Amino acid sequence: MTVHQxxxxxxxxxxxxxxxxxxxxxxxxxxxxxxxxxxxGLKRLPGIRNARVNLTSQxxxxxxxxxxxxxxxxxxxxxxxxxxxxxxxxxSQKERQDKTGKELLRCLAVAGFAGMNIMLLSVSVWSxxxxxxxxxxxxxxxxxxxxxxxxxxxxxxxxxFRSAFNALxxxxxxxxxxxxxxxxxxVALSVIQTMQHQHHAYFExxxxxxxxxxxxxxxxxxxxxRTRSFAENIAALKAEVAARINPDGSVREVPLSKxxxxxxxxxxxxxxxxxxxxxxxxxxxxxxxLVTGESVLVPVRAGQRVYAGTLNGAGALQVRVEAxxxxxxxxxxxxLLEAASQAKSKYVRIADRAARLYAPLVHGAAGLTFLGWLxxxxxxxxxxxxxxxxxxxxxxxxxxxxxxxxQVVASGQLFRRGVLLNSGDAIERMADIDTILxxxxxxxTLAEPELCGPVDPGDRTIALAGRLALSSRHPLSMALVxxxxxxxxxxxxxxxxxAGLEAEVDGEVLRLGSPxxxxxxxxxxxxxxxxxxxxxxxxxxxxxEPVRLLPFRQSLRPDARAVVDHLKAQGYALxxxxxxxxxxxxxxxxxxxxxxxxxxxxxxQKIARLEELQRAGRKVLMVGDGLNDAPALAGAHVSxxxxxxxxxxxxxxxxxxxxxxxxxxxxxxxxxKKARAAIEQNLWISGLYNxxxxxxxVAGFVTxxxxxxxxxxSSLAVTANALxxxxxxxxxEARPVPDPAIEAKA
Amino acid sequence: xxxxIYLIPIALFLGGLGLGAFLWSLKSGxxxxxxxxxxxxxxxDDLPDDK
Numbered sequence: 121m122t123v124h125q126x127x128x129x130x131x132x133x134x135x136x137x138x139x140x141x142x143x144x145x146x147x148x149x150x151x152x153x154x155x156x157x158x159x160x161g162l163k164r165l166p167g168i169r170n171a172r173v174n175l176t177s178q179x180x181x182x183x184x185x186x187x188x189x190x191x192x193x194x195x196x197x198x199x200x201x202x203x204x205x206x207x208x209x210x211x212s213q214k215e216r217q218d219k220t221g222k223e224l225l226r227c228l229a230v231a232g233f234a235g236m237n238i239m240l241l242s243v244s245v246w247s248x249x250x251x252x253x254x255x256x257x258x259x260x261x262x263x264x265x266x267x268x269x270x271x272x273x274x275x276x277x278x279x280x281f282r283s284a285f286n287a288l289x290x291x292x293x294x295x296x297x298x299x300x301x302x303x304x305x306x307v308a309l310s311v312i313q314t315m316q317h318q319h320h321a322y323f324e325x326x327x328x329x330x331x332x333x334x335x336x337x338x339x340x341x342x343x344x345x346r347t348r349s350f351a352e353n354i355a356a357l358k359a360e361v362a363a364r365i366n367p368d369g370s371v372r373e374v375p376l377s378k379x380x381x382x383x384x385x386x387x388x389x390x391x392x393x394x395x396x397x398x399x400x401x402x403x404x405x406x407x408x409x410l411v412t413g414e415s416v417l418v419p420v421r422a423g424q425r426v427y428a429g430t431l432n433g434a435g436a437l438q439v440r441v442e443a444x445x446x447x448x449x450x451x452x453x454x455x456l457l458e459a460a461s462q463a464k465s466k467y468v469r470i471a472d473r474a475a476r477l478y479a480p481l482v483h484g485a486a487g488l489t490f491l492g493w494l495x496x497x498x499x500x501x502x503x504x505x506x507x508x509x510x511x512x513x514x515x516x517x518x519x520x521x522x523x524x525x526x527q528v529v530a531s532g533q534l535f536r537r538g539v540l541l542n543s544g545d546a547i548e549r550m551a552d553i554d555t556i557l558x559x560x561x562x563x564x565t566l567a568e569p570e571l572c573g574p575v576d577p578g579d580r581t582i583a584l585a586g587r588l589a590l591s592s593r594h595p596l597s598m599a600l601v602x603x604x605x606x607x608x609x610x611x612x613x614x615x616x617x618x619a620g621l622e623a624e625v626d627g628e629v630l631r632l633g634s635p636x637x638x639x640x641x642x643x644x645x646x647x648x649x650x651x652x653x654x655x656x657x658x659x660x661x662x663x664x665e666p667v668r669l670l671p672f673r674q675s676l677r678p679d680a681r682a683v684v685d686h687l688k689a690q691g692y693a694l695x696x697x698x699x700x701x702x703x704x705x706x707x708x709x710x711x712x713x714x715x716x717x718x719x720x721x722x723x724x725q726k727i728a729r730l731e732e733l734q735r736a737g738r739k740v741l742m743v744g745d746g747l748n749d750a751p752a753l754a755g756a757h758v759s760x761x762x763x764x765x766x767x768x769x770x771x772x773x774x775x776x777x778x779x780x781x782x783x784x785x786x787x788x789x790x791x792x793k794k795a796r797a798a799i800e801q802n803l804w805i806s807g808l809y810n811x812x813x814x815x816x817x818v819a820g821f822v823t824x825x826x827x828x829x830x831x832x833x834s835s836l837a838v839t840a841n842a843l844x845x846x847x848x849x850x851x852x853e854a855r856p857v858p859d860p861a862i863e864a865k866a
Numbered sequence: 867x868x869x870x871i872y873l874i875p876i877a878l879f880l881g882g883l884g885l886g887a888f889l890w891s892l893k894s895g896x897x898x899x900x901x902x903x904x905x906x907x908x909x910x911d912d913l914p915d916d917k
Contacts, residue, residue: 152905175902225892233885237878
């Protein structure tokens, strides 16, 4: 596809015994058959040591011998098999090993193993207590349990201890602090009870608690890992690489992380500009809609600034990469972004709020129990045992699962609807929303321009122009090709750089390009711009026929009107904030029936409007894709970005949605409300459980068996309630099939 | 209850064996692709390639 060579050294890492290793994101793996086809196909190449597709993450890992085949052949073979593949930049793959997930799974395995073995011994003790077990045997069993439990708690408890210590060190309370106190006290009490030859020990409670909580943690981590890896695939398939012009004149494709300020980068026609910089040579037109929101193409020539994420028109440009200098649009966006992110960190998650409420309450109750029994005339030791049993039975097993269980189920549902979450608590924040701000270009509309009005299939001139357009990678030419469905290019096309295309058909000259190039009059241009405000124009002149002007515009997302109506019916206040010109935004707002809109907005103005709304007590959802939206995305209560958005905006948004439809926005709002309700129910369930369990514990009637049953029952209740979120969702619309390949070329 | 002297070490050993097996399979990457693994059993890798 690209003429210049790719610098494979940047993507390839040395593998085992002299082989090379490469990870690729592969588009279009949908089933098991694709998996076998790719693996068998690649193994037919000489020198391939190993090729393995990971169906879960839709990635391919290849090892090959350097002297027998090359990375180019591998990608070519994949293309021949019908799969678009793009290698990962190893620099962006630091977390590929997923160390946290493996650690959690190891802890889970150890806790599970220990829990089963201790339970085996505990059940013997419990039944023995009822039937007259010999005290020596019981002590022996308790010591054995201690032998298993102590190293297990030390090993499997580490994720909780670490997070609890971090929280305490920074002066906060999170759910892990009461968990740590409960587990450590339970084990310590049990050891002392064992030494004193008591009937009861709580080893199995401590280990089981860890096991349940680790299940929750692991599921939570897994769900996040899945969306992260999916997002990485999309990023890799977008081919975020730059064609660097080396000092010797050769052009090499390198990952963006390898491009430094001062490098010279080649941007071919129809490609996205990969970097911020200044044009050294070449003239072209730039589609800046992703950066400023303007939908009309802007001409650029040497000395002018271009931004990463903008789309180059027909001409090739050489761009000198610039580091941030403090005066560019990007710097302003970055500054606003930083301020906005700081303002947002004030939000406290529901789980942490519950922990703040829970810890003093439970620890206070335990303290009062201790004092109460002392005053009631008990020795301090048995009083302490009862107080600790209060802590054990209230240990936040269900509370620890209440929020993650719902988040896992809800994010799974959102994933099926094409919404990928960046942050776990986005779901709970989304449920508060009462106002939605939309960006126009690329958000309410699609990112690519489209021909306005239908094409007459019998129109010979248009059909010829469509065939001529096949020779150009200009965005408008490509839109014309899509509209006419042309397949065969015209022969002998000459390209006039920065102006248009020319070819000879039946002895007559056919021109396609800028209105000026085809000789359109200002009057004509004005007339058509009045009809279609904010359009980009492409002109056609065929021989002696009059010049024809075709208006192009980003069309609305196919279901935009329906979704907007639905959201209005739900009582959300809607507003459009666009960087585009007045007439274009007015037209779009009228088509969607949104009366509140503002046009020609700078990033600072967008965020000012956002703050104004937030001061008025509104909870704002921002939906946007452009660089100019990034600060507002970071500053809003919660934010969504389409997958075609620029990198910075996607990183600033709480969630990314796939596909051409706007429906995921409505789905996300609806599901988050359901999830929020389920989280609240779960908190009530665990609260109710404590209301029942605490008096029994305070009275001193609690046994380890009761603790075990109560813990499992409440955890199961909370998990089952979370699974209820799936009800009624199965029949709804299936997940839109993402097409990163099309977006990559866009 | 003398039998416990044999039974408990045996129980712990067998449980430990299971744990060891799981940790080994985790380390050797068998849990990396659960989605793919369930389909791979249906593949006819052992048949000669007829293409």
